[in-house]
Amino acid sequence: MENEGQEKDSEIVTEVNLKEDFQASGVADILSELDNSLIGLTPVKTRIKETASLLLVDKAREKLGLVNESPTLHMSFSGNPGTGKTTVALKMANLLFRLGYVRKGHLVTVTRDDLVGQYIGHTAPKTKEVLKKAMGGVLFIDEAYYLYRPENERDYGQEAIEILLQVMENNRDDLVVILAGYKDKMDKFFESNPGFRSRIAHHIDFPDYSNNELLEIAEVMVASMNYQFNEESKKAMAEYIKIRKKQPHFANARSIRNAIDRARLRQANRVFNNSKGPIGASFLSQIEDIDIRQSRVFSGGIDK
Amino acid sequence: MRVTQGTFSFLPDFTDQQIHEQVQYCIDNGWAVSIEYTDDPHPRNTYWEMWGHPMFDNPDAAAVVYELNECRKIYGSYYIRIIAFDSSPGWESIRLSFIVNRPSEEPGFKLSRTEVKGRNIQYSITPYSSDNPQGSRYK
Ligand SMILES: Nc1ncnc2c1ncn2[C@@H]1O[C@H](COP(=O)(O)OP(=O)(O)O)[C@@H](O)[C@H]1O
Ligand SMILES: [Mg+2]
Numbered sequence: 001m002e003n004e005g006q007e008k009d010s011e012i013v014t015e016v017n018l019k020e021d022f023q024a025s026g027v028a029d030i031l032s033e034l035d036n037s038l039i040g041l042t043p044v045k046t047r048i049k050e051t052a053s054l055l056l057v058d059k060a061r062e063k064l065g066l067v068n069e070s071p072t073l074h075m076s077f078s079g080n081p082g083t084g085k086t087t088v089a090l091k092m093a094n095l096l097f098r099l100g101y102v103r104k105g106h107l108v109t110v111t112r113d114d115l116v117g118q119y120i121g122h123t124a125p126k127t128k129e130v131l132k133k134a135m136g137g138v139l140f141i142d143e144a145y146y147l148y149r150p151e152n153e154r155d156y157g158q159e160a161i162e163i164l165l166q167v168m169e170n171n172r173d174d175l176v177v178i179l180a181g182y183k184d185k186m187d188k189f190f191e192s193n194p195g196f197r198s199r200i201a202h203h204i205d206f207p208d209y210s211n212n213e214l215l216e217i218a219e220v221m222v223a224s225m226n227y228q229f230n231e232e233s234k235k236a237m238a239e240y241i242k243i244r245k246k247q248p249h250f251a252n253a254r255s256i257r258n259a260i261d262r263a264r265l266r267q268a269n270r271v272f273n274n275s276k277g278p279i280g281a282s283f284l285s286q287i288e289d290i291d292i293r294q295s296r297v298f299s300g301g302i303d304k
Numbered sequence: 305m306r307v308t309q310g311t312f313s314f315l316p317d318f319t320d321q322q323i324h325e326q327v328q329y330c331i332d333n334g335w336a337v338s339i340e341y342t343d344d345p346h347p348r349n350t351y352w353e354m355w356g357h358p359m360f361d362n363p364d365a366a367a368v369v370y371e372l373n374e375c376r377k378i379y380g381s382y383y384i385r386i387i388a389f390d391s392s393p394g395w396e397s398i399r400l401s402f403i404v405n406r407p408s409e410e411p412g413f414k415l416s417r418t419e420v421k422g423r424n425i426q427y428s429i430t431p432y433s434s435d436n437p438q439g440s441r442y443k
Contacts, residue, residue, distance in 0.1 A: 104363050132371070136364025167370075174366035 016060040026098045027052055034091050039220060040213035041084055047204050048092070055099045072201040073101055073176045074168055076144075076190070078183040079206025082254030085180045086140065088206075093138040096176055104136035112146040115160040123156040127163045135174045144179035145189035165195045209252050214241045218256050222287065227264065232289035243297050259295065259303060267291040305412030307345045310385060310401035320369055323386065323404055327365035330388035335399055336360045337368050338387045341379045343441040345410070345431050355379075358389060372404060381407050381442040407433075407442035 022028055031049060038045070061067045073096065077085040090107050097105025110130055117123040131139065141147075147164075149155040168177050179186070179196065183205060190197040209217065218237050222229060229237060237259075244255055267287055271279070297303050308314060318326065330337050337359050340352035355375040359367060368386065375384055384405035389396040411432040418426045433441040 103366075106363060128370075132359070132362045132367030135362065135366040135370070171366065171370065174364070174370070 013063045013065075016063055018056060018060060021056060021060065025056075025100070027056065027095065030091060030095050030098060034088075037220075038084060038087065039216045040209055041088075041206065044084070044088060044204055044206055047202070048088070048095070051202055052095060052099065055096075055101060059100060070101075070172055072172065072199060074200045075176070075178045075202040075204060076186055076200050077178055077180040077204050077206060078186040080182060080208055080252060082252030082256075083206035083208060084253060085206055086142070088204075089138065089140045089178050089180070092178065093176075096138065102137055102176055106134075106137035107140055108134040108137060109140045109142060111142050112157065112160075115141075115147065115164075116156045118156075120156075123159040124163060127160045131163070131167050131171075131175065134177075135171070138176045138178060140178045140180060143181045143185075145181055145185045148189055148193060150192065161193065161195070165199065168199045211238070211241050211245065214245075214253070214256055217253050218260060221257060221260050225260075225264070227260075227267075227285045227287050229287055230289075233287045233292055236289035236292040240292055240295060240297055244303060247297070247302050249302075255303070259292070262295065262303070263287055263291045266294055305410055307383065307403070307406065307410055309345075309347065309403055312402045317406070318402075318404065320372075323372065324365045324369050326400070326402070327368045327386060327388075330400060331363065331365055331368075333388075333390070333399070334392070335388040335390045336396070337365075338389065339368070339371055339375055339384065340387060341375060341382045341384045341405075343382045343407075343438060344434055345383055346413075346429070346434070352383075352385065355384075358387075376405055380405065383407070409442070 031052060034045060034048065055071070055073075058067060058071055075092070077089065079085055086109065089109075093102070093105050093107040096102045108130065114130055115123070115127045117126050147157040147161050149157050164177065167175070179189075179200070181189075190200075215234070215238050218241070219229060219234070240259060241256070244250060244259065249255075264287070270288070270291065271284060275283075295301075295303055312318070312326075327337055338357075339355040341355055342349060342352040356371060359371070362368070372384065372386070382405065383403060385401055385403045387398055388400040390399045391397075413429040413431050415427060415429050418428070420426050
């Protein structure tokens, strides 16, 4: 062990090959997977590519002895529900792992309830348990602003915040924290918690999807479950999106996923009720427009 | 007198980085890692105080090093050891145990000889530090 250390010290690196590092680390694969598996999100993808280049260059500079401080990697993802924050966080964890900034690359997703306790003395151990589980990977705190409840001065959330801030500062090599939530609430949260603001280096905004993007997402989702639309059902889906988007509790891609889950249910019912003899794969995977048009949304109702 | 117990006992004390690597080895083997402390270094004192619970579901050793440093904040003048338990035989058995923290001064052990029947001699050892009550043995 000791010898290895000495060898490393005596081996002076004078050159790095960024392109080689890029390929060898598998970062290239993740970025192209990000491009292909996620529809739209252009600004997010651009930001992630920029961040990846920065981190790759930073690692190279570290090898040449040009930096010795590890960079702050904590991030905030802001955007409406269903815009892909959790999905991207998962990819980000993998990316940081490939770049060598976290040792394991797993993602631990929590909300206020996982961090904050019910009584005095309950919060600190709870928060620490979560932090320890996330070490070596990424801690994703969804709707992070609920940790801060200024209207109740005895709220235990403050205790969790203090421990989080401490670990985010002192254990920068051990874990990366991503805070996520609605943009306006996140902005307000950062305004009243300068400790978080100063510890977060990367803010990424997730825009809402356009109707076309939502339709494309629907197609990707359907295909990934081995179903397919035809002309009519695709048209029905497009109309569904148009109406559903104007209704309350619309949650971007998540609403699409839910709509598809319900369409599959109706499809299954239809297939079962109409089948008399043997049926093939194509029949079992076809989503007809009736499967979508039977949704309450088309008759003035509301889908969750 | 430097107390030696457990694995690696004749090596110099580990750095946190080296502790991290040993603990990671334990975790990667599926062993549960625990932190214990005591101010009674008698070799027959096998039951040390537990610092929290054994850790089962932390994939990275940083979690253990973090807790070790929390423990040091309070029991920095005590002996602290790391223990790895393997449950694969069907019960928890200790695979590895090593000291990761020790008092800055270790006064050692008093050896006493008692002459018993037939001019036989019985030996026993007592840590000098245990003259003081628990909690006030090391600074
Ligand atoms: N750009 C996208 N392309 C394909 N599927 C997406 C996209 N964005 C989100 N999804 C899907 O939508 C669902 C909700 O996404 P999620 O990441 O949980 O959103 P958020 O965390 O922002 O609420 C997931 O099932 C995810 O796979
Ligand atoms: Mg989410």
